Amino acid sequence: MSSIEVKLPDGSVRNYPEGTSSMDVAQDISEGLARNVLAAKVNGVVWDATRTLPQQTNLQLLTWNDTEGKSTFWHSSAHLMAEALEALYPGIKLGIGPPIENGFYYDIDFGEHHFSADEFPKVEAKMMELAKEDNSYVRSEVSKADAIKYFEEKEDPYKLDLISGLNDGEITFYEQGNFVDLCRGPHIPSTGKIKAVKLMLVAGAYWRGDEKNKQLTRIYAITFPKQKELSEYLHMLEEAKKRDHKKLGKELELFTFSEKVGAGLPIWLPKGTAIRERLEKFMRQAQIERGYDQVVTPHIGKKELYVTSGHYDKYGKDSFQPIHTPNENEEFLLKPMNCPHHCEIYKFKPRSYKDLPLRIAEFGTVYRYEQSGELNGLARVRGFTQDDAHLFCTREQIKEEFVNVIDLVMFVFGKLGFDKFTAQISLRDPENKSKYIGSDENWAMAEQSIIEAAAERDLETVTVLGEAAFYGPKLDFMVKDAIGRQWQLGTIQVDYNLPERFELEYVGADNQKHRPVMIHRAPFGSLERFIGILIEHCAGNFPLWLSPEQVVILPISDKFNDYAQKVLKYLKNLDIRGFVDERNEKIGKKIRDAEVNKVPIMLIVGEKETENEEVSVRQHGKGDLGSMKLEEFAGFFNKVLDEN
């Protein structure tokens, strides 16, 4: 009787008889684990937990705590929703129903029926009813002919379209209860695991994402193994709404948009500008310490510049159109990128290997004609400022430059309270090398340098093949904000293309001419988007050093305005930003307004304080801290500054 060998992630090896499934192994380890197993990773591939294992198995049991466990759970939930919809709306045609980052969707052709959000409760109830039946998800391998026959009988054109792209022998169906779907799987063991359901949204989506195709109804939904997790999720969404940077940007008077100025062109109000400038100052300082040279280049450039860079060919027709001058045959473009200008700075004079690495930084404002439907607050705009820099170096220096940029990015994130992040390394698709420019040797070296640099700094990384830009591999930072959402922020990209196009050169130690490598990098990406994310991360409660107004002085009555002004002057001398609320209002009202406006520190001054040269300190969200002498407050202020 042969047996199979199962190696678990902790390194232990167990032997089981043939026919054992992942679920059996879980059962063998503990009852509790078996209850929680959703799927299994078998030799690196996610499988149904109920499938029997091969002879030699590296096994990782997946639960709700694993990303893959979650997506399997949601994928199965999509089938459950389809089952419910089919029961409620006989004759509907099904498109695709994949899991997504938060939940899943299913694209449905409802025929004549116009499905609306009012019908959500009905569907949710049906799903819960079917979930309670605790039906197993059963996998079966089907021949292409049988698969086609099945869906022809069901008259589902979308599934038939999908099958036509599949090879015979690789087609599987999954069945639960009365529902059968074409599906690669894997799935959770049974519907009973799904304990909470919420339909989120209906939206239109074209079949296969092509607007020439029919528009289907896409239903977004999310499910959980516990009711409590659903409530937590809904609570998080509410929290996200409260933090929305578009809402806070208006309330805190940070920025605005104007129809007259134009869509996607943010206007920075004084308080928002204060934050921006502080961020710029902070970044400039950090860069100067790391050997960057700051430069300034114009907002426009001649068309030829972008023809040389290649941007004109690739993006010219989707950009703001050229500006024509009074003289004939002159055309200028709003700059969509800073790099062409920086290449010209490189070319200003002959460069020696001794000049490298050359690090050129600019807060460069660029303009891109983003599609109208894509514009979104500060997250997607048509004019924005990058904290851009280009590093010109030798091939051998790539790794060290990456390490330096990684250090800079980690320093910046730390200072701004983004302490959870991962890095994504994007390499080229080894199957399709022709898509990329540059020699194999250069690519190998750059990719290796990035991998090593990330390892050297112990970055938690995900490597994705085929995600590199056509001109070089890259590393992107993904940060998690205070309420658990992921954002892509800083980026570092190797570029072999522009040095080629601009014919950049340096003289090597061998007295020969060589081509430098260019690295694009932007820790914030764009200041606009970054501030948007920062607003949502801190819910408008900026760290003290960034806060537009750090302190507000609140006189009890106008008798104490003079003393309040004196305190303000004292603070200004210490480089503390503040103002006096001299309005004819009661102290309760002034405090409330300051709290609502998220001013970090309130100083209340009345008779006692005036007599004793004191201030009564109150911190946003924390309440009354008692009174202090002015010098004492200065110390307290610096302590709070250091804390964040």
Place this chain on the structure above:
RNA sequence: GCCGAUGUAGCUCAGGGGUAGAGCGUUUCCUUGGUAAGGAAGAGGUCGUGGGUUCAAUUCCCAUCAUUGGCUCCA
């Protein structure tokens, strides 16, 4: 760019074929008040813009612009 929703006072929003309303904010006056909203009076709107239907349009229809949710795209 495509599909849907929305657009009324500085802000948040109600209303509805007969030229508009609330709360907050703002202004003036009263009040000089000790840790999250003191009182009174006033000002403020061609109901996003342009057409059309109608005796009459802010309301209905069309177009357009903007915002927003999706889709697609992203140097």
